[in-house]
Amino acid sequence: MTTSERVCRRCRYFVDDPHAVEQAFVGLTILSSAWGDTRGNQGLCIVHQQFLTPKLTCNHFTIRR
Numbered sequence: 334m335t336t337s338e339r340v341c342r343r344c345r346y347f348v349d350d351p352h353a354v355e356q357a358f359v360g361l362t363i364l365s366s367a368w369g370d371t372r373g374n375q376g377l378c379i380v381h382q383q384f385l386t387p388k389l390t391c392n393h394f395t396i397r398r
């Protein structure tokens with residue numbers, strides 16, 4: 334696997350499913366929803382507990398199965 338393929342989008346710790354994102358951020362639906370354009374393709378890293386763009390990477394990368 335190349336370095337460019339080791340990105341959050343392909344990592345098992347990256348949560349980008351709208352239902353899962355809404356559950357992770359209690360109260361998010363008061364302002365909007367995880368289905369909207371504002372979130373785009375960003376998701377939650379459950380290792381770092383941060384909302385990230387899917388193009389990042391880190392040493393904890395583990396391929397999503």
Ligand code: SF4
Pocket residue numbers: 339340341342344345346347377378379380381385389390391392393394395
């Ligand atoms: S920051 Fe690291 S652990 Fe988190 S989703 Fe991206 S590659 Fe995976």
